[in-house]
Amino acid sequence: MLTISLTHYVVLSALLFSIGLFGVLTKRNAVAVLICIELMLNAVNINLVAFSKYITPLDFTGQIFSIFVITVAAAEVGVGLAIIIAIYRNRLTVDLDNFDWLKW
Amino acid sequence: MTPFDFSIPINPSALTLEMLVAALGLGILILGIISPKGARSGLGWVSFLGLMGIIGVAITMWGQSGELLAGMYLLDNYALFWKITFMVAAALVILGNMRYVDKVGNQAEYYSLTIFATLGMMVMASAGDLMTLYLGLELMTIAFVILVCLRKTDNKSVEAGMKYILLAGMSSAVLLYGLSLLYGLTGSVIMLDISRIIAMQPVSPALVLALVMIIAGLGFKISAVPFHMWSPDVYEGAPTPVTSFLSMGSKAASFAIILRLFITALPGVWENWAMVIAILAGITIIIGNLVAMPQTNIKRLLAYSSIAQAGYIMVGMVTASEAGIKGVMFYAFLYVFATAGAFTVAAYFYNVTGSDELKDYAGLSQRSPLMAAVMLVALLSMAGIPPLAGFVGKFYLFKTIVDGYLWLVFIGLIMSMVSVYYYLRVALVMYRDEPKDPSPINVSGPVTVTLILTMLVTLIIGIYPGPLSEVVNSAAHSFFLH
Numbered sequence: 237m238l239t240i241s242l243t244h245y246v247v248l249s250a251l252l253f254s255i256g257l258f259g260v261l262t263k264r265n266a267v268a269v270l271i272c273i274e275l276m277l278n279a280v281n282i283n284l285v286a287f288s289k290y291i292t293p294l295d296f297t298g299q300i301f302s303i304f305v306i307t308v309a310a311a312e313v314g315v316g317l318a319i320i321i322a323i324y325r326n327r328l329t330v331d332l333d334n335f336d337w338l339k340w
Numbered sequence: 341m342t343p344f345d346f347s348i349p350i351n352p353s354a355l356t357l358e359m360l361v362a363a364l365g366l367g368i369l370i371l372g373i374i375s376p377k378g379a380r381s382g383l384g385w386v387s388f389l390g391l392m393g394i395i396g397v398a399i400t401m402w403g404q405s406g407e408l409l410a411g412m413y414l415l416d417n418y419a420l421f422w423k424i425t426f427m428v429a430a431a432l433v434i435l436g437n438m439r440y441v442d443k444v445g446n447q448a449e450y451y452s453l454t455i456f457a458t459l460g461m462m463v464m465a466s467a468g469d470l471m472t473l474y475l476g477l478e479l480m481t482i483a484f485v486i487l488v489c490l491r492k493t494d495n496k497s498v499e500a501g502m503k504y505i506l507l508a509g510m511s512s513a514v515l516l517y518g519l520s521l522l523y524g525l526t527g528s529v530i531m532l533d534i535s536r537i538i539a540m541q542p543v544s545p546a547l548v549l550a551l552v553m554i555i556a557g558l559g560f561k562i563s564a565v566p567f568h569m570w571s572p573d574v575y576e577g578a579p580t581p582v583t584s585f586l587s588m589g590s591k592a593a594s595f596a597i598i599l600r601l602f603i604t605a606l607p608g609v610w611e612n613w614a615m616v617i618a619i620l621a622g623i624t625i626i627i628g629n630l631v632a633m634p635q636t637n638i639k640r641l642l643a644y645s646s647i648a649q650a651g652y653i654m655v656g657m658v659t660a661s662e663a664g665i666k667g668v669m670f671y672a673f674l675y676v677f678a679t680a681g682a683f684t685v686a687a688y689f690y691n692v693t694g695s696d697e698l699k700d701y702a703g704l705s706q707r708s709p710l711m712a713a714v715m716l717v718a719l720l721s722m723a724g725i726p727p728l729a730g731f732v733g734k735f736y737l738f739k740t741i742v743d744g745y746l747w748l749v750f751i752g753l754i755m756s757m758v759s760v761y762y763y764l765r766v767a768l769v770m771y772r773d774e775p776k777d778p779s780p781i782n783v784s785g786p787v788t789v790t791l792i793l794t795m796l797v798t799l800i801i802g803i804y805p806g807p808l809s810e811v812v813n814s815a816a817h818s819f820f821l822h
Contacts, residue, residue, distance in 0.1 A: 253513075256513070257510075266502060270506070273513055276517070277512075280513065280520050284523065287524035287527075291527045292528075297528070297529050301471050301520075301523070301529060304474065304475060305474070308478045311478070312505070312512075315482055315485055315486060316505045316509065319489055319502050322489065322492050323495075326493070326498060
């Protein structure tokens with residue numbers, strides 16, 4: 237019978253991270269890019285919690301790390317969305333292709 | 341010993357500096373809310389004097405050593421030197437740009453966020469584990485993102501902030517993935533434990549992947565090529581005082597944490613990362629200097645020049661030795677003064693003329709001899725012209741790699757000569773060309789003090805580097821005592 241091992245978690249996390257990275261690099265909508273960054277951070281969280289359970293089962297270092305990551309990610313998204321709203325008010329778009337006032 | 345053993349007593353006096361800075365930041369925020377609008381320009385003086393007081397406290401703590409929470413927070417001269425450097429940078433930025441900030445408004449937010457960014461940098465300098473590293477880094481980054489969009493009705497400023505937060509978020513995620521792999525391989529987040537465990541393991545592909553991701557994530561923060569694309573845009577779009585603090589504080593703090601992470605936690609796999617860092621340093625020096633040449637906007641020119649400077653500083657990491665650490669700290673300290681000088685001139689010039697274009701600097705030497713002189717000294721110091729501080733700094737950095745990395749020394753030498761071209765182009769425009777508008781520029785009191793201070797420090801360290809060199813020696817020595 238198939239049991240879930242550390243490898244499964246790590247592969248899942250690697251896939252999630254790759255999807256997120258791909259999205260960040262290809263999406264043209266600022267909100268979608270923020271969501272993809274969240275995917276990458278959640279891949280990290282899966283990694284941390286899985287390592288915590290399988291490699292250091294006696295202490296919770298990885299789980300606590302992942303709580304910090306979640307908290308900071310929330311702050312980051314808060315600032316990110318505020319900026320997107322500010323830029324939408326000025327320019328009426330959130331499409332990254334239009335943000336070319338500064339040379340990329 | 342696990343990091344969360346709460347039976348270990350914590351000595352709160354070890355965190356005096358961090359607590360004082362946090363209290364100052366919160367105090368400014370509260371003062372900004374309760375004070376009437378006309379009185380808010382006084383907040384600049386409150387934050388400046390507060391920072392100077394805390395720098396005084398920091399100097400009395402010189403020589404402290406120890407660790408908190410089983411190595412999660414390291415206290416030594418190394419961390420203390422960086423903390424003083426960050427606070428000096430913040431104080432210079434605040435002193436030199438009060439009028440600019442008054443013009444933008446939002447004084448309370450500006451000053452308190454500057455101080456919170458400084459707090460983040462200080463946490464980074466002392467971080468002894470991956471969690472503290474990440475928290476300090478994000479505290480600094482998020483404060484900077486908000487500062488970059490401070491002029492929230494200016495499209496360029498908000499656009500720069502958007503680019504900064506998206507790319508900073510991505511680079512943080514990449515860095516974190518690398519850190520999580522490191523934790524998975526060693527079962528610990530404490531740097532001292534990681535170094536012990538890694539030394540016993542063979543080098544696995546997962547470790548190489550972790551190294552690559554950590555270098556990419558942190559390379560973004562120091563804007564090393566090829567992770568530098570964000571910095572010219574953000575530097576140009578951000579309000580000039582923020583650009584100035586971003587280019588000195590954020591970069592110096594990232595170097596502080598890179599040294600700590602690579603030389604404390606990963607010395608066991610030194611041969612795996614030394615060559616990568618050396619190559620990145622070489623590319624960064626070449627691209628930074630070459631692309632700086634055709635720039636016509638002074639902030640973009642300084643942005644590319646600061647990319648090149650980051651390349652020089654990376655050279656000091658390659659050997660992972662005490663001499664290299666010393667070179668990095670020495671160079672970072674004088675880089676703070678040179679950058680503060682150049683950007684204070686740029687900010688004040690923008691304040692008066694509303695322009696960042698190089699061609700408008702024509703005849704600056706006739707309009708304001710002091711501003712032109714400071715700009716000239718700062719740029720020549722960055723170029724590494726002998727009597728100035730930059731020359732001594734580059735000498736310390738490149739001396740460490742003469743054995744084994746001679747090619748990198750040659751790249752550094754040749755590109756330093758190339759850089760003289762675009763630095764002197766600014767000087768030519770300022771001194772040779774006739775001004776279109778010959779009206780003199782009156783420099784206000786605090787700005788004059790900042791400008792003269794940065795110029796004097798750059799000159800004095802260049803002629804008489806002894807005292808700073810000894811301080812840096814002691815700091816670099818304390819790095820290896822844990």
